Amino acid sequence: MGRYVARRLLLTIPVLLGASFLIFAMVYALPGDPIRALGGDRPLSPAVVAELRERFHLDEPLWAQYWEYLKGLFQGDLGTDFRGRPVLDTIERTLPVTIRLTIVAVVFEAVIGLIAGVLAGIRRNSFFDNLVLVSTTLIVSIPILVLAFVAQLLFGLKLGWFPIAGTREGWYSYLLPGLVLASGSLAYVARLTRTSVAENLRADYVRTARAKGLSNRTVIVRHTLRNSLIPVVTFIGADIGTLLGGAIVTESVFNLPGIGREVFDSVRAQEGAVVVGIVTLMVFFFIFFNLVVDVLYAVLDPRIRYD
Amino acid sequence: MTDQQQMDLRRDEVEAGTTTGLAAPSVDVTEARQNSLWSDAWGELKRNPLFWIGAVLCLLFVLMAIVPQLFAGGADPRACDLADSKALPSAQHWFGFDQQGCDYLANVVYGARNSLIIGVAAVLVVLVLGIIVGAIAGYFGGVTDGVLSRLTDIFYALPLILGALVLLRVGPSTNLPIISDRGPGAVALALALFGWMTAMRLVRSQVIAVKSSDYVAAARAMGASNGRILVRHILPNAVAPVLVYTTITIGVLIAAEATLTYLGVGLQRPAISWGLQIEAGQESIRTAPHLVLFPSLVLTLTVMAFILMGDALRDALDPRQRA
Numbered sequence: 001m002g003r004y005v006a007r008r009l010l011l012t013i014p015v016l017l018g019a020s021f022l023i024f025a026m027v028y029a030l031p032g033d034p035i036r037a038l039g040g041d042r043p044l045s046p047a048v049v050a051e052l053r054e055r056f057h058l059d060e061p062l063w064a065q066y067w068e069y070l071k072g073l074f075q076g077d078l079g080t081d082f083r084g085r086p087v088l089d090t091i092e093r094t095l096p097v098t099i100r101l102t103i104v105a106v107v108f109e110a111v112i113g114l115i116a117g118v119l120a121g122i123r124r125n126s127f128f129d130n131l132v133l134v135s136t137t138l139i140v141s142i143p144i145l146v147l148a149f150v151a152q153l154l155f156g157l158k159l160g161w162f163p164i165a166g167t168r169e170g171w172y173s174y175l176l177p178g179l180v181l182a183s184g185s186l187a188y189v190a191r192l193t194r195t196s197v198a199e200n201l202r203a204d205y206v207r208t209a210r211a212k213g214l215s216n217r218t219v220i221v222r223h224t225l226r227n228s229l230i231p232v233v234t235f236i237g238a239d240i241g242t243l244l245g246g247a248i249v250t251e252s253v254f255n256l257p258g259i260g261r262e263v264f265d266s267v268r269a270q271e272g273a274v275v276v277g278i279v280t281l282m283v284f285f286f287i288f289f290n291l292v293v294d295v296l297y298a299v300l301d302p303r304i305r306y307d
Numbered sequence: 308m309t310d311q312q313q314m315d316l317r318r319d320e321v322e323a324g325t326t327t328g329l330a331a332p333s334v335d336v337t338e339a340r341q342n343s344l345w346s347d348a349w350g351e352l353k354r355n356p357l358f359w360i361g362a363v364l365c366l367l368f369v370l371m372a373i374v375p376q377l378f379a380g381g382a383d384p385r386a387c388d389l390a391d392s393k394a395l396p397s398a399q400h401w402f403g404f405d406q407q408g409c410d411y412l413a414n415v416v417y418g419a420r421n422s423l424i425i426g427v428a429a430v431l432v433v434l435v436l437g438i439i440v441g442a443i444a445g446y447f448g449g450v451t452d453g454v455l456s457r458l459t460d461i462f463y464a465l466p467l468i469l470g471a472l473v474l475l476r477v478g479p480s481t482n483l484p485i486i487s488d489r490g491p492g493a494v495a496l497a498l499a500l501f502g503w504m505t506a507m508r509l510v511r512s513q514v515i516a517v518k519s520s521d522y523v524a525a526a527r528a529m530g531a532s533n534g535r536i537l538v539r540h541i542l543p544n545a546v547a548p549v550l551v552y553t554t555i556t557i558g559v560l561i562a563a564e565a566t567l568t569y570l571g572v573g574l575q576r577p578a579i580s581w582g583l584q585i586e587a588g589q590e591s592i593r594t595a596p597h598l599v600l601f602p603s604l605v606l607t608l609t610v611m612a613f614i615l616m617g618d619a620l621r622d623a624l625d626p627r628q629r630a
Contacts, residue, residue, distance in 0.1 A: 011457075018461035026473045137357070137618060141611035143562035145569055145585065146603040153596055245466050249566055263469065264570065267476050275473065283464040 005295060012287045017070075020280040024066050027272040052082075069276065079273040081266075087277040090262060095281075097167060098258035101251070102243045104171070104178030105185070110236055113186045114229075117193025121228070122220065124198050132194060136187035148180045148253040165255035177254040181247055185239050192235055196228040203227075230300045234293045241289030245282030344547065344624070351623035358623075361615030368609050371419040382410035384417045384579055393595040402601045406587060415601050418581045421574060422609060425495045426561040430553055432499035433560075437506025438549075442537055444507070445514030456511075463504040468566055470501035475572035494573045498560050509552055513545035551621045558613030565606050581606045 044052075060068075072079055078087035120132040142150075155176055156164030162176040163169050200206060201224055209223045247260035255261075259278050266274035298304045352358045371378050380401070391408035394400070402411035444455035462470070474497045478486040485492045517523065518541060526540050567573035568582025576583060581602040588598030 014457050015460045015464055018457070019464045022461060022465065023470075023473060026477050137615065138611070141558070141614045142607050143565060143603075143610060145562075145566050146607055149585070149589070149592070149599050149603060153592060153599070157593060242466075245469070248466075248468055248472070248570070252570070264472070267473055268571070279465070279469065279473075282466065282469070286464050 001295070001298065004298075005291075008291050008294065012291065015287060016280070016283060019283040020276060021066055023279045024069065024276050025062060027275050028062050028065065073280075078277040081271045081274050087273050090274055091259065091278060091281060094257055094259045094262045097256055098244060098247060098251070098260060100171070100174050101178055101181060101247060101256060101258060102240060104174045105182035105243050106236060106240060108179050108182040109186045109189055109239065113189025114193055114232065117190040117232070118197055118225065118228075120190065121194040121197025121201070124194075129194070132190055136190050139183050139187040142183070144180065144184065144249050145253070147183055148177070148250055151176055151180050152253065167256055174256075177250050177256060180254075181243060181250045185236075185243070189232055189235065193228065193232050196231055197224060200224045200228045230297070233300065234297050237293040237296060238290050241286040244285040244289075348620070348623040352619055355619045355622070357615050358619030361612045361619065364608055364612035365616060368419050368423060368612060371416055372423040373420075375413075375417045375420065378416045379410070379413040382413035384409060384413040385577075386410070393591060393598065395595070396597055403595070403597050405584070405598055406591070411598070411601060414579055414584065415581070415605050417579045418584065418602065418605070419609070421491055421578060421580045422561050422564060422606070425491050425498070425564045426557045426613075428492070428495040429498040429502065429560045429564075430557050432496060433503045433506050433556065434549070434553060436499065436503035438510050438542070438545075440503070441507040441510030442514055442542060445511035446518060446533070446537055446541065448515075452511075455507075459504045459507050462501060465501060467498070467501050467563060468570075471497040471563070471567055472570060472572055474500065475567060489575050491574065491578075494564055494567060497567075498563055502556070502560065502563075506549070506552060506556075509548055510542075510545050513548065514541050517541055517544045547624045551617055551624060553617075554613055554620055555617030558610040558617070561613070562606070562610045 069079065076088075078091070080086050081090070116132050120126075120129040123129055139147075152164045155161045163173045164176075167173050206219060206223055209219045214223075245260075247256075247258060248264050249260075250256070251258045251261040252264055259281070263275055263278040263282075265271075266278070382400075387404075387407045387409035389408045391404040392406055394404040394408070396403040396411075400410055400412065402415055405411050405414060440455055440459070444452045444459075471494075474486065475489075475493060478493055478497070479489055481487050485496050487493070514537075523536060523540055526536050531540075564573055565580070565582035565585065568580050569586045571586070573582055574580040584602035585599055585606075588595070588602070592599055
């Protein structure tokens with residue numbers, strides 16, 4: 001196990017470097033001159049422009065700039081934006097919002113998705129099962145952008161149950177965007193659970209359990225569910241990594257100041273350092289949670305051994 | 308011997324290249340065998356109502372993209388009168404009017420073309436990239452596979468919308484062909500560049516699964532080149548899963564295009580696009596919610612059409628689901 005984890009950790013290094021370099025290379029070609037934009041109406045003096053270009057290494061070739069960036073990164077320095085604010089501060093300010101949103105989304109996804117999936121899987125081909133099948137197909141088909149607007153319009157404006165933007169009402173303001181963000185994964189969790197439960201109900205060990213005369217409840221909760229949940233738990237784990245990086249639309253529509261909206265604003269404002277910093281962080285989350293899940297798989301399912 | 312047994316026996320004979328004389332020689336099963344997966348799948352599909360809903364919707368939107376005049380009720384999307392600004396839906400104008408007083412039904416209908424063109428073009432590039440990289444990685448293995456798989460991991464770790472967002476924002480200032488012109492081609496290419504990884508993994512795993520089979524060894528023994536073995540003997544096995552993936556992905560990419568356009572980096576005015584309509588309608592969501600609702604509805608139905616068909620295809624092509 002230890003060797004497997006070490007091997008996987010080593011393999012993540014080129015991926016992390018490659019992804020951050022990819023974004024870095026694209027951002028390096030960002031249009032316009034951010035230094036001139038900084039001056040606004042009053043043009044900066046040539047000396048100041050030269051000094052700023054020097055400080056941000058804007059005149060050096062791409063690989064040299066990236067090398068400078070990496071040197072800083074290993075010392076915990078993600079650089080500063082063009083106004084001189086450290087990128088790390090921006091991340092510290094915005095990350096908690098995204099983490100809260102992700103927690104709410106994962107709770108929705110796990111609770112609703114699991115309950116719907118288990119009930120549908122136990123009573124296959126029942127009315128409820130078909131309802132889950134049709135509604136998950138519907139939910140998956142609705143673009144998150146559309147879902148966000150419909151939720152805002154229906155629950156925010158018409159019914160007035162939830163605030164439609166901002167974070168002023170604490171955790172309560174995260175409920176609606178959290179549900180919207182979770183919708184796709186929720187549908188997937190429901191389907192995954194349904195298939196998994198239905199398959200395991202036909203397994204030999206379940207028949208054995210029934211033959212021993214165990215109650216229906218014990219057979220389902222103790223024997224079927226425990227095994228059926230392995231793929232679901234691992235999916236949810238990996239999804240945390242995706243959700244942490246994929247909330248650009250949700251955060252923008254609901255006006256939540258998290259890393260998703262921050263990276264979108266920074267792309268528009270040509271804040272290269274912020275974009276590269278946040279995207280690298282997102283990629284790190286993605287890789288990290290996928291690694292955790294692979295290890296978790298071996299812990300949950302003793303049939304899987306990596307060594 | 309029943310007919311079925313005769314058929315089975317003949318089938319075995321054809322496979323083994325021998326004759327027992329017991330099977331009816333008149334029964335030719337080679338043709339039927341060739342088509343069995345697809346004809347069985349079609350039999351399944353025909354009985355699936357969800358497939359028909361998807362197919363009819365899909366046909367409707369393809370028609371809408373080709374001849375929008377048929378659906379626009381005679382209205383011109385660019386003939387506008389400010390006096391009608393944000394007028395609500397009525398009997399003559401089912402979808403009402405937009406901010407500029409243009410007939411909204413006509414605008415929404417004309418939006419289908421860009422969405423479908425981008426969805427289909429992007430998926431074609433995804434397939435080309437995915438099949439080439441996946442086939443090479445899977446077939447040659449070793450270091451080639453290691454390098455190509457890490458490259459795929461790198462792209463896979465970047466969210467689709469985020470990667471395309473940065474590329475499209477940067478695009479106009481570069482001198483790359485297609486990417487720099489802000490048109491449907493640029494959006495399709497950006498989506499494909501950050502969306503080919505699943506296709507690659509799908510093809511790679513299929514290639515690995517069949518490359519050690521006997522018939523591939525036989526082809527190699529007869530002197531077939533690597534290229535011929537890949538194209539004639541290995542890749543055809545990947546057609547079924549790739550077809551399912553393609554159908555669903557068209558829907559996903561259409562949704563992604565609308566999102567990028569909504570975020571301001573996709574299609575630009577005066578192009579007619581659902582993403583632009585949703586973005587413009589957002590301002591008046593309180594007073595004229597129909598401006599957001601209609602393009603959203605049509606966008607959702609389009610995405611759903613492809614996902615329903617893909618889901619049905621997957622069920623039909625998966626023999627394990629059959630009784």
